[in-house]
Amino acid sequence: MLRTKIAGIGTYVPEKVVTNDDLTKVMDTSDEWIRERTGIEERHYGAKHQETTTTMGCKAAEQAIEKAGIQKDEIDFIIFATLSPDYYFPGCGVLLQRELGITKTEVGALDIRNQCSGFIYGLSVADQFIKSGMYKNVLLVGSEMHSMGLDYTTQGRNVTVIFGDGAGAVVLQPTKEENKGILTTHLHSDGTYAEKLAMINPGSHGGYHFNKMGEEIDFGYPDIELGGIFMTRRMLEAEMLYPNMEGQAVFKIAVQKFPEVIMEALQATGLSVKDIDMLIPHQANLRISQFVQKRLGLSDDQVWNNIQKYGNTTAASIPIALGEAHASGAIKEGDLICLAAFGSGFTWGSALIRW
Ligand code: UT7
Numbered sequence: 629m630l631r632t633k634i635a636g637i638g639t640y641v642p643e644k645v646v647t648n649d650d651l652t653k654v655m656d657t658s659d660e661w662i663r664e665r666t667g668i669e670e671r672h673y674g675a676k677h678q679e680t681t682t683t684m685g686c687k688a689a690e691q692a693i694e695k696a697g698i699q700k701d702e703i704d705f706i707i708f709a710t711l712s713p714d715y716y717f718p719g720c721g722v723l724l725q726r727e728l729g730i731t732k733t734e735v736g737a738l739d740i741r742n743q744c745s746g747f748i749y750g751l752s753v754a755d756q757f758i759k760s761g762m763y764k765n766v767l768l769v770g771s772e773m774h775s776m777g778l779d780y781t782t783q784g785r786n787v788t789v790i791f792g793d794g795a796g797a798v799v800l801q802p803t804k805e806e807n808k809g810i811l812t813t814h815l816h817s818d819g820t821y822a823e824k825l826a827m828i829n830p831g832s833h834g835g836y837h838f839n840k841m842g843e844e845i846d847f848g849y850p851d852i853e854l855g856g857i858f859m860t861r862r863m864l865e866a867e868m869l870y871p872n873m874e875g876q877a878v879f880k881i882a883v884q885k886f887p888e889v890i891m892e893a894l895q896a897t898g899l900s901v902k903d904i905d906m907l908i909p910h911q912a913n914l915r916i917s918q919f920v921q922k923r924l925g926l927s928d929d930q931v932w933n934n935i936q937k938y939g940n941t942t943a944a945s946i947p948i949a950l951g952e953a954h955a956s957g958a959i960k961e962g963d964l965i966c967l968a969a970f971g972s973g974f975t976w977g978s979a980l981i982r983w
Contacts, residue, residue: 629804630758630803630804631803631804631805631808631810632755632759632809633801633802633809633810634800634981634983635697636691636692636693636694636696636697636799637692637695637796637797637798637950638688638695638797638798638951639688639691639795639797639951640684640691640794640796641793641795641938641948642672642675642679642684642793643672643675644674646670646672646775646792647659647669648662648668648669648789651785651788651789654781655785656782657782657789665915666789666913666914667915667933668789668790668936669936669937670939671791671792671793671937671938671939672938673792674773674776676775680773681712681720681772682720682724682727684773684793684795685770686727687795688769688795688796688947689767689797690728692798692799693767696765696801698765700728700730701730701732703730703735703767704735704763704764704765704766705735705737705754705766705767706721706725706735706736706766707721707739707740707753707754707766707767707769708720708721708724708737708738708771709739709740709770709943710739710771710772710942710943711743711827711972712772712942713739716830719737720771721737721739722737724769738753740943742971743825743943743971743972743973744940744945744969744970745910745969745976746770746942746943747768747770747796747910747943747944747946747947748813748815748969749815750770750943751768751798751813751967752813752815752977754768755800758800758802761802766799767797767800768799768800768947769796770797770943770947771795771796771797771943771944772794772795772942772944775791775793777869777870778791778870778871779870786873787870789939790913791939791940792938792939792940792941793941794941794944795944795947796945796949796951808982808983809981810979810981811893811897811980811981811982812896812897812979812980813979814889814892814896814978815976815977817974819973821877821974822974824874824878824974825871825872825873825878825971825972825973825974826871827871878971878974879915879916881974882912882913882916882971883920883923885974885976886909886919886920886976887924889968889976889977889978890924890978892978893966893979894966894980901925903964904930904965904966905959905960905963905964906953906964906965906966907921907926907931907932907966908931908932908946908949908968909932909946909967909968909969910940910945910968910969910970910971911934911938911939911940911941911946911949912935912940912970912971913935914933914935914936917933929958932949932952934949942971946967963982964981964982965980965983966978967980967981
């Protein structure tokens with residue numbers, strides 16, 4: 629039976645470290661508040677005007693390709709997951725293809741817009757392509773340059789303190805080895821809560837109809853019969869181009885959905901919690917990971933947490949954590965690895981991998 633294995637992992641975290649104390653210089657927050665509520669101690673920011681989501685993703689991808697022992701022209705498909713793309717369009721997939729110099733083969737490039745669960749969505753898509761025999765080397769990248777799009781005033785503090793920049797990548801290949809590779813993936817969404825964690829502007833909704841909270845407002849613009857208002861001067865003036873999050877609402881559903889989707893994956897494969905060697909949750913909040921750990925009865929060395937150093941890097945958080953855990957020797961041949969994520973959309977998902 630054909631399965632998908634992770635043949636190489638790469639990670640890239642930019643050099644610049646921003647501590648909680650650094651943030652207190654620009655907004656009303658404190659190291660104590662951030663540590664207590666999120667577990668975050670510091671995060672990294674990409675070099676402004678030098679690095680982008682694509683260039684960071686490219687560095688992680690180059691490592692993953694090297695570790696997989698292949699040449700970049702052997703990649704037959706690219707999947708790029710991010711919520712902080714270089715451009716509104718085209719997506720980062722094609723920019724990565726150019727940056728890597730994969731021009732010879734004109735491979736397909738797909739962009740995934742599933743925020744915190746983007747990596748798991750991408751993994752599931754890649755898994756289908758590989759199991760069907762369509763592709764042999766799929767490059768999956770999760771990369772985020774959040775630091776360029778956050779509100780650094782006190783108004784944005786509930787979101788800004790959480791997020792950091794970074795990238796992770798994997799090369800996925802087919803394997804016929806017995807009981808190895810991706811055993812199962814599970815994807816879910818509930819759009820009822822789309823605006824609970826969202827950046828709604830710019831967008832085809834017409835711009836002036838929604839405020840930061842997703843509530844309808846009227847800026848008194850006349851109706852325009854022809855043409856629309858995708859991004860308005862008023863939007864910029866009202867600083868309505870930042871992400872918005874109702875943290876408590878997200879937290880409440882996250883702590884339900886994480887265990888639920890992990891159990892779903894275990895049930896689908898006839899395994900149980902005690903079979904998990906390492907749970908790598910999306911690094912949303914240390915409190916969420918601790919809640920999930922407790923709910924499942926996992927020990928400290930069965931759960932990988934690194935949000936303390938990087939903050940929440942959205943689509944990059946799972947591949948960065950996976951790369952770190954693997955490099956440290958915490959993941960061994962034959963281990964059962966569980967990946968799980970929840971975030972904006974809401975979307976959530978899980979994957980079980982036999983290493
Ligand atoms: O990966 C994407 C998915 N996202 C998540 O999973 C996030 C889930 N939610 C959370 O992690 C938490 O809700 C947060 C960390 C975002 C917020 O923690 P909280 O304990 O839910 O705080 P809160 O939003 O209820 O705010 C409590 C207070 C408020 O002040 P008042 O109204 O009680 O006076 C906030 O204004 O804390 C205030 N506050 C802050 N204070 C200092 C909010 N952000 C900050 C801040 N520094 N950065």
